[in-house]
Amino acid sequence: MMKLKTLLVATATAFTMASAFAAPAGTWSLGVGAGYVMPDSDNGSVLDGALEVDVDGDVRPTITAEYFVADNFGIELLAATPFKHDISLSDADGNVIDARTKHLPPTLSLQYHFDGADMPVKPFIGVGVNYTTFFDERIYLANGNDLDLDDSVGVAGHVGVDIPFSASEAVRVDARYIDLESDVKLNDQDIGTAEINPWVFGVSYVKNF
Template sequence: MKHITALTLAALMGTTAAPVLAQEKGDMLIGLGLGWIEPDDGSNTLVGKVDADGALSPTITFEYFIADRVGIELLASWPFEHDLNLAGSDIGETKHLPPTLSLQYYFTNASQFTPFVGAGINYTYFFDEKTRNLGGASLDLDDSWGLALHAGVDYAISERGALRADVRYIDIETDATVGGTDIGSVDISPWVFNVAYVIKF
């Protein structure tokens, strides 16, 4: 009787075990989330200090595991839109897309929490620049290449799904031109805070 009871208890424990989101070679992850981008304090240019306000936008990630616990991830998003300030005064706005490719490592364990770290490269495409309070002068921001760092944690809610919280630091520095005159580089280099639902295929 004791032997049967022990087996029954073991079976019950097995059925109630917490889900674990394992990462194996050949797996794919898709994440749907919401990201907040918080730019750097800005840069001094020929016309004064230029900085950008924070922005919120939907994000999507796709990741393919080239080995157990090692994945290659591509981050994409709906365009982020920023107000631009010169010496504290509103001078216009811009939109940008920040696709980022990262190599990531997952610290797989037996718990529901799986932390990970990554590093990669970012390309930022600026577009739809508009000016205000500059007498009609045009604004142009060059596209940017830079390094990106990434860290986060997945909380498994099933064998295929997890909730994710992560943060990135992206090196974004763009050359700015106002009215056809180069005014210098603007260091945006933001922290990007993201929450998402990820599912494994």
């Protein structure tokens, strides 16, 4: 949560600062690239602490669309192809149960873009809401056990820079922090919460229209 609070404070500060217009109201941008979802190093535990949860990262193609509702202010939607994560459930003796899941993490953000004639890069910052839906969960135990991760809704912070190489095109490098926790069920019984809370690092090509 401290990481998310830091991004939110930076966002509030950015909204109070003045700069030249980065893009006029009515402008659209489209971005195509790749995102790496890196879950927090501590993903919590289940079964009253008997099993520690560890979720690995994944890279997938991403697409963003942003509409500038006012000069400098845009509303962006992030979408991606499904991410796949291997999950390890470990007990105190070192025994490991393997599992996996897939998810889609659409994220809607309000963003502020900085600009200036002498700025070689165009930074931006934003805050929004993430909805993550999990599917195709599996746990590798005998007897047909059923694993289920509940969908998650949480706050998402966003920072990045656009590096222009033409009047309407840029390379974007960005990072998001998502407040993402999912209730875990095994055979329809609640067993705890997976605290995923990932950073999402991205690189993309962006074009303004």
